[in-house]
Amino acid sequence: MTPPLPPSSLVRSRLAAGTAFFVQGLLFISLTTRLPQVQQKWSLDELAVSGLLLMVVLLAGGGSVVAELVAGRSSSAVVVRLGLVAATAGFAVLLVAPTFGVFVxxxxxxxxxxxxxxxxxxxxxVTVEHLYGRPILPSFHGFWTAGGILGTLVTLATADVELGPALLPLLVVPVAALAAPYVRRDRLAAPGADVAVPWRRIALLGLAMVLFYMVDTAATTWGPVYLDGTLDAPTGLTALATLPYLVATLLARAVGDRLVDRHGPVWLLRISGVVASLALAVIVFAPSWVVAVVGFTVLGGAVATIAPLSFSAAGALAGGDDASAGERIDTVDAVIARFNQFNYVGALLGAVLTGAVGADDLRLGFAVPMVLVLGIVPLATQFAIIRRRVPGGTVPDLTG
Structure with missing residues (x-):
């Protein structure tokens, strides 16, 4: 019999997965907060920058497909390390690029x-959550937010540093993360095992993901522009549309696990949808930039748990809630990889739809997610699959 996983190893696996989220948030926000420097260095207009962002989103969708294929033949631990190596290499190249073509x-x-x-x-x-036997996805996404906050602070602290080799020390973090003890798994699934996946219900969960990333991208992409162009915020303070939003998101995700345990996901998400809509209303009708910042802060806390709970519910529907979850882990990994595509659909909607409708007045642009985010309220019932779970039997040692 495979020996059970010691509690200390389980904690290390949780921290390892959190490290991957942290690195992702650090690199992504470090890049997006330096887009003005990218624009200046390569003499790009807004249309060109939008085209580059579109390329990144489309390639990220392709990367998610590759992740499913590689994880099916090895494990997600292999994919994490492969992704970290590629992210480090790509980031290094765009920092030291001598020509625009090399940067691209x-x-x-x-x-x-x-x-x-x-x-x-x-x-x-999702795998670590199943080993714990209770909902803990919000805390993982909290690691991403913490990385994003650090990336924002680094950008603010090095505002005078040009985009170039001087920023290469930032890549020490993803290189160090390669050594983390990510969860692996033995090939426990029977060859040719056919596990029924309720794709219709998973698609409804995906719709909730789309709504979250639509709001999230609108806030982080257009928030600073809104404070600067519409509400005349002082120069240098437009980042306050993003930083308080991320801090509130981190705090909400830090307590999200306990809120789900105590009140359940349905109650939490219904509250989230209503409060998020009200926060966006504050942003839309804000008489000053200070009031808008308050709206962005409340918005970050309101929507924080939607994405992690969506992944948790998708994993549960894929079969991870069963006592024999190890036998279905291939299916769970495949579902999570495909489910991740909803992330990029929402990101495109948030960036494009808000900008298109708000081309003349961003108040109208933010009115779109203000209305659509209420869709979370009826979708909340789909999350009832998430519940406080008690693991049964021994837990196989999956670390390595």
Whole structure:
């Protein structure tokens, strides 16, 4: 019989998966907060920058597909490390690029890595959650937010540092993360095992993911522009649309596990949808930039648990709630990789729809997610699959 996983190893596996999320948030926000420097260095207009972002999103979607294929033949631990290596290489290339063509190539590699790490880190998180036997996905996404906050602070602290080799020390973090004890798994699934997956219900959960990333991308992409162009915030303070949003998101995710345990996901998500809509209303009708910042802060706390609970519910529907979850882990990994695609659909909607509707007035742009986010309220019932679970029997040692 495979020996049970010691509690200390379980904690290390949880921290390892959290490390992958942290690195992802650190690199992604470090890049997006330096887009003005990218624009200046390569003399790009807004349309060109939008095209680069579109390329990154599309390649990330491709990376998520690759993650499913590789994880099916090995494990998500292999995919995480592959993604971290690719992210480090791509980021290094775009930092030291001597020509614009080389910069685009580095950005393309990073985009592919983004999808690899996105999908595999969530596979890791779902597996660890099943080993714990209770909902803990919000805390994993909290690691991503913590990385994003650090990335924002680093950008603010090095605002005078040009985009280039001077920023290479940032890549020590993803290189160090390669040594983390990610969860592995033996090939426990029977060859040719056919596990029924309720794709219709998973699609409804995916719709909730789309709504979250639509709001999240709108806030982080257009928030600073809204404070600057519409509400005349002082120069240098437009980042306050993003930083308080991320801090509130981190705090909400830190307590999210306990809130789900105590009140259940349905109650929490219904509250989230209503409060998020009200927060966006504050943003839309804000008479000053200070009031808008309050709205962004409340918004970050309101929507924080939607994405992690979506992954948790998708993993449960894929069969991870069963006592024999190890026998279905291939299916769970495949479902999580495909489910991750909803991330990029929402990101495109948040960036494109908000910008298109708000081309003349961003108040109208933010009115779109203000209305659509209420869709979380009826979708909340789909999350009833998440419950406080008690693991049965021994837990196989999956670390390595």
């Amino acid at each position: 190539a580095g950005l393309a590699v990073y985009g592919l890595a983004l999808g690899l790490v996105d999908a595999s880190s969530n596979m890791q998180a």
